[in-house]
Amino acid sequence: MAGIQTLKIGVSGVRGIVGQSLTPQLIVGFAEAFGTYLGGGVVVIGRDPRPSGEMVLNALMGGLLSTGCSVIDVGVCPTPTVQHAVVDLAADGGIAITASHHPSEWNALKFCREDGVFLNQYQAEELLNVYHQGAFAQRPHHALGRVGSDEGAINRHLSKVLAAVDRDAIAAMAPKVVIDSVNGAGADCAEGLLEKMGCEVVAINDVPNGRFPREPEPIPANLGQLREAVREHGADIGFAQDADGDRLSVVSAAGEAIGEEFTLAFAADVMAERDAPGPLVTNLSTSRMIDEVGARHGREVIRSKVGEVHVVETMIATGAVGGGEGNGGVIDPELHYCRDNLAAMALILQGMAWRGCTVGEWAGSFAPAAIVKEKLSCPAGKTQRAVLALVRHYEGREMDLTEGVKVFFDDGAWMHARPSNTEPILRVIAEADDHDTARWLCDEALELARCTIC
Amino acid sequence: MSVLSGDLSSASKPLKITIAGVRGVVGETLTPELLVNFSQAFGTYAGPGKVLVSRDTRVSGRMVEPCVCSGLTATGCEVVRLGVCPTAALQLAVRQSGAVGGIAITAGHNDARWNALKFCREDGIYLNAKQAEELLNVYHQKEFTKAAWDELPPVGRDDFAGERHLAAIREQVDVEAIRAAGLKIAVDCANGACAQFTPGFLEGLGCEVVAINDDPELPFPHEPLPTPPNLSQLRALVAAAKADAGFAHDADGDRLGIVTEAGEAPGEEYTLCLAAEMVLGRGDSGPVVTNLSTTMAIDGIARKYGRELIRAGVGQVFIAESALNYEAAIAGEGSGGIVFPRINYAHDSIAALAHILNLMAERGEPISRLIAAVPKYAIVKREIVCPPQRAYTVLEELRRGLDVPWASEINLDDGIKLIGSDRWVHIRVSMTEPRIRVIAEAAAQGLAMDLADDYVRLVERKM
Numbered sequence: 050m051a052g053i054q055t056l057k058i059g060v061s062g063v064r065g066i067v068g069q070s071l072t073p074q075l076i077v078g079f080a081e082a083f084g085t086y087l088g089g090g091v092v093v094i095g096r097d098p099r100p101s102g103e104m105v106l107n108a109l110m111g112g113l114l115s116t117g118c119s120v121i122d123v124g125v126c127p128t129p130t131v132q133h134a135v136v137d138l139a140a141d142g143g144i145a146i147t148a149s150h151h152p153s154e155w156n157a158l159k160f161c162r163e164d165g166v167f168l169n170q171y172q173a174e175e176l177l178n179v180y181h182q183g184a185f186a187q188r189p190h191h192a193l194g195r196v197g198s199d200e201g202a203i204n205r206h207l208s209k210v211l212a213a214v215d216r217d218a219i220a221a222m223a224p225k226v227v228i229d230s231v232n233g234a235g236a237d238c239a240e241g242l243l244e245k246m247g248c249e250v251v252a253i254n255d256v257p258n259g260r261f262p263r264e265p266e267p268i269p270a271n272l273g274q275l276r277e278a279v280r281e282h283g284a285d286i287g288f289a290q291d292a293d294g295d296r297l298s299v300v301s302a303a304g305e306a307i308g309e310e311f312t313l314a315f316a317a318d319v320m321a322e323r324d325a326p327g328p329l330v331t332n333l334s335t336s337r338m339i340d341e342v343g344a345r346h347g348r349e350v351i352r353s354k355v356g357e358v359h360v361v362e363t364m365i366a367t368g369a370v371g372g373g374e375g376n377g378g379v380i381d382p383e384l385h386y387c388r389d390n391l392a393a394m395a396l397i398l399q400g401m402a403w404r405g406c407t408v409g410e411w412a413g414s415f416a417p418a419a420i421v422k423e424k425l426s427c428p429a430g431k432t433q434r435a436v437l438a439l440v441r442h443y444e445g446r447e448m449d450l451t452e453g454v455k456v457f458f459d460d461g462a463w464m465h466a467r468p469s470n471t472e473p474i475l476r477v478i479a480e481a482d483d484h485d486t487a488r489w490l491c492d493e494a495l496e497l498a499r500c501t502i503c
Numbered sequence: 504m505s506v507l508s509g510d511l512s513s514a515s516k517p518l519k520i521t522i523a524g525v526r527g528v529v530g531e532t533l534t535p536e537l538l539v540n541f542s543q544a545f546g547t548y549a550g551p552g553k554v555l556v557s558r559d560t561r562v563s564g565r566m567v568e569p570c571v572c573s574g575l576t577a578t579g580c581e582v583v584r585l586g587v588c589p590t591a592a593l594q595l596a597v598r599q600s601g602a603v604g605g606i607a608i609t610a611g612h613n614d615a616r617w618n619a620l621k622f623c624r625e626d627g628i629y630l631n632a633k634q635a636e637e638l639l640n641v642y643h644q645k646e647f648t649k650a651a652w653d654e655l656p657p658v659g660r661d662d663f664a665g666e667r668h669l670a671a672i673r674e675q676v677d678v679e680a681i682r683a684a685g686l687k688i689a690v691d692c693a694n695g696a697c698a699q700f701t702p703g704f705l706e707g708l709g710c711e712v713v714a715i716n717d718d719p720e721l722p723f724p725h726e727p728l729p730t731p732p733n734l735s736q737l738r739a740l741v742a743a744a745k746a747d748a749g750f751a752h753d754a755d756g757d758r759l760g761i762v763t764e765a766g767e768a769p770g771e772e773y774t775l776c777l778a779a780e781m782v783l784g785r786g787d788s789g790p791v792v793t794n795l796s797t798t799m800a801i802d803g804i805a806r807k808y809g810r811e812l813i814r815a816g817v818g819q820v821f822i823a824e825s826a827l828n829y830e831a832a833i834a835g836e837g838s839g840g841i842v843f844p845r846i847n848y849a850h851d852s853i854a855a856l857a858h859i860l861n862l863m864a865e866r867g868e869p870i871s872r873l874i875a876a877v878p879k880y881a882i883v884k885r886e887i888v889c890p891p892q893r894a895y896t897v898l899e900e901l902r903r904g905l906d907v908p909w910a911s912e913i914n915l916d917d918g919i920k921l922i923g924s925d926r927w928v929h930i931r932v933s934m935t936e937p938r939i940r941v942i943a944e945a946a947a948q949g950l951a952m953d954l955a956d957d958y959v960r961l962v963e964r965k966m
Contacts, residue, residue: 068651069649072577073543074540076573077535077573101655104572104573104577105573106573107573107576108569108570108574110566110569111538114566154652156652187531188529188530189616190618191562193562196565260653
């Protein structure tokens with residue numbers, strides 16, 4: 050590879066580095082493609098607080114207006130707030146300006162359809178075709194769209210989260226919560242939500258300026274400051290957000306980063322207690338803890354391909370009671386079909402209140418499991434070859450070939466190898482009763498894949 | 504009188520990228536890509552620093568403005584949006600605010616299908632020919648400055664540029680005299696950029712105001728060009744309201760048209776004549792600057808006050824730069840765009856209006872009498888649609904075949920101008936549209952029309 054790739058145009062959106070690949074030209078082109086794809090109507094746009102967000106917003110507005118679409122700017126807000134607003138405002142589509150967990154120099158466009166769900170793979174491919182064909186709708190001056198703004202999107206989103214949660218139970222518990230918003234989109238609203246639920250809140254990195262003081266991905270390696278703050282303040286729980294408010298991870302009262310896989314396990318444990326019927330849905334790479342949740346509550350667990358839209362479409366198709374992904378993205382269908390870390394916080398605090406337990410005790414209620422996540426740089430043309438080699442190697446074992454290859458071993462251990470949707474890498478994830486076994490399973494697959502592609 | 508022959512659509516695509524800016528039809532040529540590219544080119548050329556952005560009332564401005572802001576921001580320029588205001592207000596604000604430049608989003612007098620970017624340098628004057636060529640080179644090279652993520656300034660707002668502009672005009676006219684005159688003034692703002700400024704400004708000068716087309720949210724009620732064919736509504740209003748005068752703005756407040764208390768539209772050439780009467784009469788020092796296509800009447804006025812008359816090329820930038828270089832008392836064009844160097848080096852229709860009111864108040868005469876005092880000539884303006892790739896060849900062929908006994912001088916500074924003792928004709932290529940313009944002036948209307956017809960026919964024969 051000639052150098053680090055700074056532009057990614059794919060079914061999960063458009064992502065690039067500001068000042069290099071993410072130019073106004075590229076953005077107006079995609080805005081015009083999206084406006085052409087929608088055939089007019091109203092598009093909701095929100096953004097995370099990266100300093101490049103306003104430049105991207107302006108380019109999007111220009112491109113969309115020229116195709117006859119009108120724009121409603123909902124300002125700086127979490128990505129799920131944009132998705133809610135598309136539905137609330139009866140819009141025809143939405144765009145979230147966020148590079149999610151990527152560093153500050155990145156930004157990206159994520160496209161939503163009229164039901165507030167991201168474009169699925171087929172729709173995204175259609176959009177890409179429109180973009181590449183370049184024959185955009187060009188409307189005359191009297192048919193151009195208009196720009197409006199909506200300041201109420203965050204409050205409506207928070208109201209829905211508050212209405213769906215047992216606020217009294219949480220207020221009675223009056224937990225002390227440290228929230229690390231990584232100076233991202235969730236900064237103000239998370240603090241507001243926690244206070245309204247009756248928590249005592251200590252906020253760190255709560256200035257929504259897009260200058261991230263840590264890597265925005267909420268994985269244990271990035272949570273040193275939060276762990277310290279939880280211990281220092283004697284808090285009951287610590288929450289870490291990502292930059293655009295869709296993923297969450299939890300730190301226990303002891304200051305331990307228990308890992309982002311627990312976020313969905315806890316939230317699913319609460320959603321599964323509901324009266325509503327339906328299975329739990331997650332992706333192939335998510336911890337087996339959700340199977341334990343399913344068994345506890347008599348719910349089937351259905352696994353989809355990795356990616357928010359795959360999980361969401363499976364949830365809609367199966368009428369799921371809850372869902373999400375092991376990376377800390379919780380989807381509560383009572384609110385909306387989107388990953389939402391505000392909803393996740395509410396569910397987890399309600400679960401603690403109802404159980405009267407600590408984070409550590411709740412985590413201890415699950416059978417011990419260790420998950421190891423690795424990645425291998427892999428030329429785009431060779432990922433399938435690596436997958437095939439793994440399929441051959443593990444022939445005779447139970448396998449799931451829905452996406453890449455997932456191999457099941459004894460004692461509930463598994464290994465999942467799949468090409469990334471967003472980067473030229475092969476992701477390898479393994480889970481087992483203990484860390485050494487998971488590590489061994491992961492390393493064996495990595496070594497096999499490496500031999501195949503080199 | 505403006506007569507357009509030929510069909511625009513068959514002549515060429517509606518796009519003009521020239522030293523006068525980039526101008527196109529929305530939905531056809533003026534695409535978001537073009538706009539962000541030009542804005543990045545300007546940011547690369549003028550930046551880093553503050554760049555002010557204004558627009559007129561065209562609805563397409565709402566699409567153009569974010570494209571411009573995005574392109575400028577991407578180069579690291581700090582954008583300040585002035586919103587809807589006259590272009591002269593932007594030009595003044597650029598000079599006063601330490602900005603490195605400005606972009607006016609306006610197609611001036613063109614109809615609503617068009618929009619354009621006009622680029623100002625740090626002194627508020629449009630880019631001159633050399634500078635505009637440099638900008639075009641940057642545009643064509645496409646190697647734009649790309650600021651890193653942490654070098655992108657937020658977009659700012661300045662909602663008071665229009666008011667500061669009005670205050671600057673007020674300082675230069677005799678407000679007490681105008682108040683004392685108690686004038687009743689009709690004004691047609693063409694629903695353009697002056698709509699939210701002029702009526703209030705006139706009230707502040709003690710005028711009784713009757714305003715029409717003063718809603719910036721509505722489309723242009725007529726072509727936003729203050730020439731007599733577009734002034735029928737204003738003429739009727741002046742007559743019905745028994746106003747002392749009527750004034751018409753174009754879309755972005757650079758040109759002014761006049762209607763007399765008798766409801767007559769004498770033509771936009773008189774705007775410069777009356778403004779010059781005021782400025783020279785009060786003793787502002789310096790010569791008068793105008794362009795090659797403007798009436799001979801201004802020669803007479805300059806002579807009356809013992810001033811030199813300097814004729815520059817057609818277009819605001821030539822007029823403004825000459826006004827600056829020659830330290831002119833006043834500068835302006837027969838199209839109704841006047842520069843008042845004490846205020847600003849910009850075509851400024853609100854300033855022109857204020858000065859003509861000042862003249863009416865000071866002389867205590869009806870505007871028809873002031874106009875009657877101007878030396879009398881008839882001027883005829885014609886246009887021929889011509890593909891841009893043909894225009895200069897047509898003019899060159901015309902020049903080679905010329906044999907004009909009545910002309911004592913042939914000026915080739917901007918097209919061809921044939922000058923006689925009592926008449927002239929000017930044939931030039933428009934900078935803003937794919938057209939050749941023929942302007943003829945003579946003491947009598949019939950002669951001027953014959954002259955214009957002759958040369959329109961000659962041009963058409965060369966095509």
